[in-house]
Amino acid sequence: MHGTGAGIIVSAQPRGRFEEGNIVGVGIKPGTVVQIDPGVAYQSGRPSFIPYNPGADNDPAVGPLGVLLEDSPSGFSALVALQNGQRCRVYYPLPGDELNMLCEGEAGTGSANALTIGERLGIRNNTGKLIAQATPTAAAFFICNEHIDEVVDTDTLVWCTRA
Numbered sequence: 001m002h003g004t005g006a007g008i009i010v011s012a013q014p015r016g017r018f019e020e021g022n023i024v025g026v027g028i029k030p031g032t033v034v035q036i037d038p039g040v041a042y043q044s045g046r047p048s049f050i051p052y053n054p055g056a057d058n059d060p061a062v063g064p065l066g067v068l069l070e071d072s073p074s075g076f077s078a079l080v081a082l083q084n085g086q087r088c089r090v091y092y093p094l095p096g097d098e099l100n101m102l103c104e105g106e107a108g109t110g111s112a113n114a115l116t117i118g119e120r121l122g123i124r125n126n127t128g129k130l131i132a133q134a135t136p137t138a139a140a141f142f143i144c145n146e147h148i149d150e151v152v153d154t155d156t157l158v159w160c161t162r163a
Helices: none
Strands: 017-023 033-036 048-051 066-068 087-092 100-101 119-125 130-132 142-144 154-163
Touching: 033 066, 100 130
Parallel strands: 017 048
Antiparallel strands: 017 087, 033 048, 066 087, 100 154, 119 130, 119 142, 142 154
């Protein structure tokens, strides 16, 4: 994670768009890639958001992809998960925006569970967490900006740039 006590957005002047909505699901952490839930009607003019769910890992999204932000207006950090029905803020990043993104912990030891600078990151289906791309055939959603040795099976906030 870039910066002590940093939030999800790292860029000094983010260029994307902000939106408010409601969370559908339990324990969704800031830094998760989310999409509008097509099965839930707008509530008070606001959409409901679910973790990225297009069908398979690294598949292109249907509709815009946002990033769940921390609930800083309520005093919570980027480490506190949001719960079902909770009001949320989502940021739609543009290429070049820097964010602390939630990366899925990988099984393995040594370099098997390390993310390196410049590594291409895709999105895990149904969780919205970033994962290392095994092959460069799919377009990367984010590029890793730091070397980090992940703890096995522990999700980590990682400093990334929107590709």
